[in-house]
Every structure is written in C-alpha cells, then in structure tokens.
Amino acid sequence: MPIPTGSNISALETPAVLVDLPRLDANLSRMAAYAKLHSLALRPHIKTHKATAIAASQIAHGAAGLTCATPAEAGVMGAVSRDILLAYPAVGPKLARLMALPRELTLTVALDSARAVDDLARAARAADRPVRVYVELDVGMRRVGVAAWDDAIALARRVRDSAPLEYAGIAFYPGHIRSEIQTQDEALATLGAAINSAREALDRAGLAPAVVSGGSTPTVWRTHEIGGITEMRPGTYVYNDRGTSEIGACAPEDCALTVLATVVSTSVPNQAVVDAGAKALGREPMRGVEGEGWGALLDRPEVLVTRMSEEHGILDLSRSDWKPSVGDLVRVVPNHVCIVVHLNDVIYGVRGERVEKSWRVDARGRGQAEVLNGN
C-alpha cells in the first residue's frame, strides 16, 4: 500500500530510512561548489546512496561522471551518466558484465596488476570497445595499489601497449588518513609529496597522467591541497553520518539520513528496545575517533544504541532523563551510512516530519543471475 505524499513519518512501517531533503540539497550544493572553486572534476562514488535518483541530482549539480564499485552498479548508473569509473579491478565473470554495458558509456577502470590489465584488454578486444584505465597507487593504506613507482610505470606502459585500453591517469585512496588535524597536516604533506614523485616518475617515462584521481572523506575539504590532483570521488557527503560528523568532516546538522525506529519494549529498566538492530543499522564501529555505540538519537545525542541483535537495538537511557513508551518513534543517526543504505530498498525523503517522496536504492543488489532449471 503506497504512502500518500504529505503523510507524517508515523505512517511508515519501521525501521525506515529517512533523508532530510533540505540537508541533502545543502550537502550536494556544498560539495559541488567546493569542486568548482578548486577546478576539480567531481566524480562522486555512488556506494553511499546506490540510487539513480541521487546520482541524477549529483550530475545536475555539475558532477562530471560517476564512480562505482561493481559492474552491476555501473549498469544501473549508466541510466544517468555516460561517464563511469569502476574504481575496482574487473576480474573473472564481472568482465563479461562490464563489456555488456551500453556502448555509449565511457568506461574507466582502476586496477593494480598485470593480470587485471591483460584480462581487461582481452575482454575489450573481444567486445571491440575502448576502456580507459587508471593505474591504482598505494599511498599508505596498504589495501590495493602499487607502492613502487617502477611498478606503476610498468603497469601504465602495459596499458598503453594493450589497445583498445587507454592509459588515462592514476588513482589513489588515502583511506589511512584519519581525523586528527596535526596528523592530517603531516599526512597530507606526505601524500602530496608521494603523488608528486609518482607523477614525475611517470612523466620521465613518457607516461604523464592526464587524470590524478583521489581523496578521502576525513580530508575531503582539503583535497585541493594534494598537488596535481584533478579529480575527486567523494561518496559519504550526500548523506553524512555519525562517523563523518565525529571526525569533523561535516557538522552534526549536515547528517541528512536517519533510521526511523519504534520503541517495542521498555521492560528492562534503564533501557528501551527499538526495532532497528544490526539488520537495519549495520554493526559499524566508530573509526578514527573515540566513540561507543552503533548510532545516536538525532534529537537526544546522549542516547546511544549500545547493544544490538539482528532486529533489536538497545538504547541506553542511563545518561538521559527521557522516559520512552512502547510505540514512541525515534530517529537514529547511524555510524556508517553506506552500510545502512545497502540494507534497504526504499528511502523516504522528508521535510521535517512530512514524507515528501521516496526513491529506490536501485543499485543495491548485485544483479545475481538465477540458475536455469533450478528451483
């Protein structure tokens, strides 16, 4: 049964994900203005919202293209942008899905191995379509990427020599840089020096990167300080979360997304149980800062979700004079919004307590094939 627009949030079955529309608009505008001010190409990562409705707003705000983590996401997002970066190596059966994407899409893939280059080149040749490639650098996170510039040069050369692949630039994700300002200063200086030395090494080898794509949320507003950077790929900024706020990458009032939940039990003293547990909030600890709990109430930030089962969130009331009753509604600001969105199919856009619209998390699934003749 659809919800009529203009309904109060109390009409929604909980747990339900609410996005405050004025906050969302402000977040979209702020990042677009920042990128424009510093002449950075804005290529938002859709992992946070996984919704064509939001991606379309990002494009309308001047994004040059989109970043995706999977070919399935790229397939959905192709409906709103013709310029898609897969910031993830495509290996195995994923290559077939990537190559089956509409030919009018400009595809770029970030990768860090000769094997990924060769597999992608073979698939691109078979499909007879060009694919742009970023060589992924490890700038300290120790997750993916090559850490030796000789390896970066070898990969870039391999790409250049593997038509129809096109060597387009370098990518990096400094996910190791956290929130402390003094650490940030030093880390950004180190990062800038590393990127400069990589660019110079590639330049000397005749492989100057046209695109230098990178940045991460804790230092997102200082992305322009990284020398030579041309492109940023922020994700979390559209909605923000308790983590983003606690590390100072947004203000508390920039958190646009909350999980609406209902108090279902108050039978144990000093706590209340709501119907948002690990299957609605995810079990994501605070990172890079001290901070307990799995989320905090929007209008009572002293009340934390301190324990969770799959469908139960336990609110610790010991630091609050609030006396909730069964049936009361609460709005939880989650620690990590990307995971919350990934757990849901529908998001509600609200203005105050008024439900104005909804949109589907249409790139949530992995588009998994079913088995023929299976049951």
Add this chain to the structure above:
Amino acid sequence: MPIPTGSNISALETPAVLVDLPRLDANLSRMAAYAKLHSLALRPHIKTHKATAIAASQIAHGAAGLTCATPAEAGVMGAVSRDILLAYPAVGPKLARLMALPRELTLTVALDSARAVDDLARAARAADRPVRVYVELDVGMRRVGVAAWDDAIALARRVRDSAPLEYAGIAFYPGHIRSEIQTQDEALATLGAAINSAREALDRAGLAPAVVSGGSTPTVWRTHEIGGITEMRPGTYVYNDRGTSEIGACAPEDCALTVLATVVSTSVPNQAVVDAGAKALGREPMRGVEGEGWGALLDRPEVLVTRMSEEHGILDLSRSDWKPSVGDLVRVVPNHVCIVVHLNDVIYGVRGERVEKSWRVDARGRGQAEVLNGN
C-alpha cells in the same frame, strides 16, 4: 543472463553465496530428528535463510510452523506455512500489515507489554480475527521480556481478557547463555528452575501455559533439558557459520554456507584482497569465544579475513604458505550467516563445485511502501 544448471562455480559473478546441498540436507534432518526424539514442536526461525524454498524444506522435514521477526517476513512465509509465530511485538503501522495477512494463517505474537496487548487486541477486534499470544519472559538476557512472574501473570490475564486474543503460552530466549560447558551446565539449571517457577506461578493463577517456547543456538542440542519446554525455534542450524562451529554447536563440516569471492589484488605483500567486504560478509565479530577476523577460508582455515572495507576483504597470509594470484577463487565461511543472507538476493545451491540450483532470499526486503506521487 541465467546460469545453466551444472555450471562450475567459476561461472558465478562474485561475491556470491553458495550453500552446499548435502550439508544443508544433513542439517535439516539432524534438527528434525532431534526435535522428534524429544517430542518438541519444531518452529524454525526463518531469519537465517529468509527463503520460502528453505522454509518449505523445513516444513517437509516436520516443522510444525515457522517463526518470523517481522510482519513482512510473515507475509512471505505464509505461502509455505499456515502457522506463523511473530516472535516480536507488533506496534504501530506493522499491526495493519499483520492484520492484512491471509485469514487462513494462524497467527501467534510474542509480546511483553500491556501496550502491545492493547494495540494488538484493538487491531484484532477491528479485523475480527483471533490472534494467539505468547507472553515473553526475560530469563537473563536483559533484552525484552518480563522478569517478574507477577508481571507475566498480569500480562497473561490481560491477554485472556482481550478477545479475540488467545493466551497460548510463554516464550523465552536465553541469548545470554554462551558456549563454555561448565557455564552451560549452571546456566541451563538456572534457566530450567526459572521456567519451572514461572510455569508454577502461572498455573497457580489459573494461567498454565499450553506452550513453552524457547532455546538458543549455543545449547540447541540440550533444549530438552529445560524442564517443561514444548517448542523450539532454532534458526542458524540450516546453514551454520564460523561462530556456531567455534562454540561447538555444530561441527566445522556442518557449515553449509560460504561466500565465493575472487582475489582482485595481491599487490601488498603477505595479503590478498578479495571482492567480499563488509557489504557481503557483514562486520560481525566472533562472540562467546576468542576469535579474530570476519571469516575464514573453507579449505584454508588458517587464512582469515582480518580487515574489510565495504567491497574489499583483506586475507592475512602470514600464517599460510599459500600464494594466491589475481583471479583465484576462495570460499569464506562467515562469522554470522544470518547477516550474510540478509545482504543477498540469490543463493546458489552447490554440490562440490557444481552449481545445481538457486533460490531467492524472498523475505529479505521489508516490503517498504513507496510514496504516491513521489519521484
């Protein structure tokens, strides 16, 4: 593009969830035999599999009915069983969905508050349908349930006096009992004494419970030791996981579910990166036992997923002589299977490396309504 039955698992786009069919069958049979041996009604909790295909197998193995956590799940599972327990208080808009379920379903709701009784009674009267009620006891977990038997008596009486509600029994979930055997002995004795005293108190008040429903996974094979118990509601046993195995509630070879993942990067020494991260494995720590990591490889249990990003799982190779290459496939036994299933839409049934069939996680979503005239 569907996968032909009989394909090798290498045809699947990763991450993909595999269920070993012989292990699944053995798990289903073992629990059904246990319940039968001890004359316990088996009412499996569908939270682990969320699939009508598996629920139908549970019914075929003699389950008396099903347990669900949400009315949306109950709506889906109504297709395979006419006897559904909602082991969760129904409050707010969820009541409307509950009452809209097909009338041929026998509904039971577990609850712990006068407010939940009154709201349910009002909804049941308006819908003119009987609803059975279990009074939920807190036996030490401190999550939901009433801990004072006077409160249980008052609730049971309130239910009895609130036609068309029917007082059907008591429910409890001893989620606080962990895996250590000596602790278990003592905890089960304490639990049994508590349940007996509750039953006696209710009996004296003329409210003897026809059904005593409870148990939990760490002591699932000792459920019959709890005096007076008539019904068990196990969930995890269908698939099992690293957690179930480590606490000794199943053998390692009873773990039926794995996450198939592809090595996408080996650029950082002593580690390999696979394409199953927190969005595929969940971020569920081991509980009740020592154990690091977010999952372990099926055929190399010394290799753990020690770090995760949303789409990256980092395998620590420091305790292994295995030298993986980009493109290699691995199968991860996850810490907590219920969360993994909740993250997926399709499950693949395999025999060895042969993909035999697939089934949908058709009760995964929350059936969230969209907004009329929204966009």
